[in-house]
Amino acid sequence: MTAVLLVEDDDAIRNNVARILRLEGYDVSVATNGIEGLERARAVRPDVVISDINMPGMDGFALVEALRAEATFATTVVMLLTALDDRASMRRGMGAGADDYLAKPFTRVELLDALDALLRKRGRIELSIESAVQSREEQLRRAFAESIAGHRPAQRSGLEAPAGAITDQVLPATVLFSDIRNFTSLAEKLDSSEVAELLIRYFEHTSEPVLRHGGMHLKFIGDGLMAVFAETPGGPPTTPARRAVSAALAVALATHEFRRWLDERFAGRGLPPFAIGIGLHAGEVTICRLGSTAVKETTPIGDTVNTAARLQAASKELGWTVVASSAVLMQAGEGVQTGAMTSLEVRGRHGWVDVAEIVGLQTSVADHDHGMAALAGRAEEIHEAVQINSAITARAVKGALRTRLSTLKNHQFRPGDAPLRLKGFRLTRKIAAGGMTEVYLAVQEDDGMPVVLKVLEAEGRSASANLSRFIQEYTLVSRITDPHVVRIYDQGFTDDHAYIAMEYFERGDLRSELKAGMDRARVLQVVRQIARGLDVIHSHGVIHRDLKPENVMLRPDGSVAIADFGVAKSMLQEDNLALTQTRHGEVVGTPYYLSPEQASGGEIGPSSDLYSLGVMMYEMLTGQRPFSAETLELLLARHLTAPVPALPPQHAGLQAVLEKMMAKQPEQRYPTAKALLEALDAVESVQG
Template sequence: MTTILIVEDDDAIRNNIARLLKLEGYEIATAINGREGLERVRQLHPDLVISDISMPEMDGFALLEAVRADALIANTCVMLLTALDDRASMRRGMTAGADDYLAKPFTRVELLEALEGLLKKRGRIADSIQYAVQVREDHLRQAFTESLGGNRVPDKFGLEAPEGAITDQVIEATVLFSDIRNFTSLAEKLESSEVAELLTQYFERTAEPVLTNGGRHLKFIGDGLMAVFADTAGGSPIPAARRAVSAALAMALATHEFRSWLDQRFGERGLPPFAIGVGLHSGEVTICRLGTIQNKETTPIGDTVNTAARLEAASKELGWTVVASNATLTRAGDGVQTSGMTSLAVRGRHGYVDVAEIVGLVTNLEDKQHGMATLTERAAEIRAAVQVNSEITARAVKGALKSKLTSLMDAQFQPGEAPLRLKGYRLSRKIGSGGMTEVYLAIREDDGLPVVLKVLDAAGKATSEHLSRFIQEYTLLSRIVDPHVIRIYDQGFTDDHAYIAMEYFERGDLRSELNAGMNQKRVLAVISQVAMALDAIHERGIIHRDLKPENIMLRPDGSVALADFGVAKSMLAAENMALTQTRHGDVVGTPYYLSPEQVAGHAITPATDMYSLGVMMYEMLAGERPFRADSLDLLLARHLSAPTPMLPLEHEGLQPVVEKLMAKNPADRYPTARSLLDDLAQRPLLRTVAGPAA
């Protein structure tokens, strides 16, 4: 129902209008003066305000100006009523942002016609806003989709003047651009609501130093932020470029502190490291105006804006957080601390731009006196913009990721690749091959579930030995129902092929996360979950024999699952006689993670998997493998005799755990995976970081 607020100090007029509009089906609220009317507007957010001009405490003009100055209610429709039927009053009201003007006395028909016209206009505005939001979201989605394909989209902010924009002013200023690096990699591991939450928390932290240092014309587009710092009359005496440098460094600090929130909120999800890039450039900036007087939007454009965006884009390749042009450094004054310096070819400009990495700022007395802080009254407006942008971005990036996945699943086979036809499955593309098997991404036709099909060419070169091993893998896996072991859905045979249908992991394996760096809390969560998987398979008489990061798969919720049992071995005597294909002396597994007994060709036991888990744990904590060598023979020799290296100091409390896992003698290792879990649970400092039991 449409809500109308009537602000009128004359009781008779106020009550008559209220009765008239109630009869027409409107929800009515009233106020006796402008001050009370402003409070009701903020409280009720009415669809329309009908206000008298001549009132005590706060007149209609002051009420209108207050409404337009408040970002949360600035778009409220306002109709002014007055007995002053003259052009001056009308012009003042419309200039202040009134949507319509009705002179008293007026008839019922005049009021209702004016009201109907305003509400129709409001509906059109709402439709145009929704259309603009949709266009913006579609643009973002396209940008994210192109970036997923490896293409950088530097004009994500839309740096050209919008159609219909009017040049408002041309100023000398410093432009700041920032962006989150590898944002799509972050987003693909979170739900849409979580992406929005992350962006909101991040922008609220980083927008504050921009505002306090005098940044204006803030724009939030996707995972990026743009702001303009200008030298204005009566403003801060600190140069705009210096305030922009201060804001950029404060953003870097806020981002560092934001990582603590991120770790607490999503520590178990295996997110890639969170980092930003910032670009700064100074020069002439054109401020364009788009929209009506009461709903004006300003957009900075020009070569300075473009260059700042290109510098931010180059920050990742340079490995710098804050990249500033020489023009900005010159204007910023003394005390700006720099590290590397270089020249960049910037697209759209002739010649090169000299740039430097900014790493600090030594403040002077004037800086401290003025606190490099100016107006912050737009904080509420910024928060509202952040929230809207976060929701739009979340939808756009998740939509792009979904489209990318769909395109992969609908991909055609390469020329010459005759697609297999397996009943009940639609194969979309080959994703790997090895030995006598090929691996495909497929869709289960009865429910649309993405699966991985491991297929053996049973009628081709495969021998009975290959087929026996293939059947063994399914036999071993089909016994296991554990949340940290890959799910097996089906096994089947055709005239020419045998296949296993298993769980598809969109996020891939642990290697990418390990290479990006893992904190201790995440390492212990992963180790604990892998230990649970080992406990489950060892209890059923199965040894994995090829434990490595590439065989630890990531689920969307951040949990992990043990996969690839192609060389797994059953400890059951009867099956060993029938199915064991590996003789003593054969090396099975990946050399970096082999146990000493595998190297020496001795008996394989569950302790073999524990050694490989220890190698993985060391690598996750130290960021490198414990043993490396120039030749395979030397690497295997180190597994046999070299002592376990020391972990970095911050992880020294886990040294005994790693050494026990990697003991050369299997009898000196943890006897079972469960005993490892029990040991971790007994360590007070580790109890809260080992992760859930399932």
């Protein structure tokens, strides 16, 4: 039901109009003057406001101006009623932000026709806004898709004039463009709501210093923020360029403070370092307007804007945070502290632009006094813009990744076809497929190193658990750098897709070597390396829970690395809450290598992995598993109660070590992997 607020001081007119509208099915609220009408509008958030002009206290003109000053009522339709049917009054009303003007006296038909026309106009505006939002989201999706595919977008999405826009003004100004570096890599490791939360918090941190320094026409473009600094009548005495330089440094400082929140909010999630780049350029800027005078969106465009965006993009290559053109330096005045300098090629009429790294600003009293009024009345408007942009960006970046991962499944690797790329990796062929996971061989483009890409498409009832376990593999292992733990290079996920880029083992897993037979020296070499890997992962609070020959990989030099952390468990409380998918009493792991506590669904710890390593050591020394059975229940029972089998006579010296590794009670085993290594050293010293 359409909500209408009627503001009229004449009782007879107010009651008559309210009765007509209610009979037509409108939800009508009333107020007797402008002050009461403004309060009522804030309370009921009407779709339409119909207001008389001549009222005591706040008249209709003042009411319209007050409504238009609040972002909440930017698209609220306003119709003014008056007996003064003259051009001057109409111009004043329209200038204040009214959408229509109805002269008294009017008939029922005239009132309803005028209201119907206004609502159709409002529908067209909403449709135009929705279409613009969809177009912008699609532009962002394409830009992120190009980034995910390893390409640099030819044009920064959102810097073009929207369809139907008209030039509002052309002015000399300095443009600030800031952006989050490697945003797609960061966004891939969070879900959509977390991406939006991150952007909202980041933009709220960085918008404040921009506004405080007099930044205008703020525009949020994906993970980027753009602002224009220009001369304004009665504005700050300092030059726009100087204010832009100061704002850029303040944004860099706000970002540093934002990192603290980020580290706390997403602790242990393996996020890449958070960094931004800022570009500054001065020149002529065109301000385009989209919409009516009352409801308009302004967009800065032109070569100056594009150059600022290009300088921001170059900040990563240069290793600078703030990149400013020589035009900015010339206009910023004394005290700007610079670092390195170079020239950059920029598309458009600028050609080559001399740029410098901005590292500081020696401020004066005038610098500290400017621009403080710029924040007045903007907080709610900026907050709403940030929320809308953040939601759009989160959907766009996740949608781009989902589309990219979906195309991999049916891709045919034909000779001569253009290579398929994903985040700096060039896929060469599919090497395995099973269930929901596709496995590809790829090459890391910057150094030619072969890697494995595991891509999961999670569907059905178990999709959430499978996806969580897949993501967990990266989250846990990304903290660990050790030669005896698989290296994981990158990871990303959407609501139903995920990928992991990990170390490639051309020789495969330990099972192939075990089948061929292993001598004592090689067995002890492998056990030591696995124990060293376990010592490291346990020190990071991680329990593997599924140690077996298939999860121990062989490198070309014969060294081994522990892999497949899909059912691993973190002993850290925050990770248990977020990542562990199993509950107390559930059996997790491969039955032949399960510890007794895993077999019974009991509490596990680091010694659980040592038990599994004991089973593997027995199998490597003898060529057969210590326990086997015809049913799963009987196999689990033997883990719980059967004694450890005796090793062959030639390995009898290791029997005591094996029995301690495979003790039924966790507290009777070696307390740590390091203690196991010390025990092996002791055995070797006695026998050697």
